[in-house]
Amino acid sequence: QVQLVESGGGVVQPGGSLRLSCAASGFSFRSSGMHWVRQAPGKGLEWVAFIRYDGSNKYHADSAKGRFTISRDNSKNTLYLQMNSLRPEDTAVYYCAKDLYDYDSSGYPFDYWGQGTLVTVSS
């Protein structure tokens, strides 16, 4: 069965860095586009970034541009999110999510989600 397991969250001071990981299993990771989505405490969902199945194309939300970088290692079935210059408003549960479609997406629906990892930015 499809499993997505995030790790790497924790408490970090403003201006600090964290790298989140998402270990994937139960599907062909190398043919799946992947996303990061976050949810601040008590708030709605916010898309953060997408990476194409082969890593050739990446998109980041305006709130993440210049600070966050999505990447993947298909040999390790792992998705990453490098987060630098963290701000208190980045405090959220970060989910990795799999695109429904193999290879190139149509509409970017997320059919499987991890359980999330909590990032807290506070001094």
Add this chain to the structure above:
Amino acid sequence: QFVLTQPPSASGTPGQRVTISCSGSRPNIGSNTVNWYQQFPGTAPKLLIYSNYQRPSGVPDRFSGSKSGTSASLAISGLQSEDEADYYCAVWDGSLNGVVFGGGTKLTVL
């Protein structure tokens, strides 16, 4: 401040039909297909509807989606107590080059 506008709350009694709207604009709903997610407190969201009206396997046919112009709707018929959850619409926005979510609608079953 959300690109997609949803009502913050909706409610209905068991057995009723409830609709949740999602209003956008030409670069998002007007140009791309809409997806809907259901989320229970403390859990990850679940894909409920994709490509405007398609249901993933396992989603009851009580849930249906539609789109017209720059708006979309999620309808839940035969409302059940276990449908009480938060519902989000989402779509690719071609001008932002990213996925945008609505603010979410909290559904209460009275």
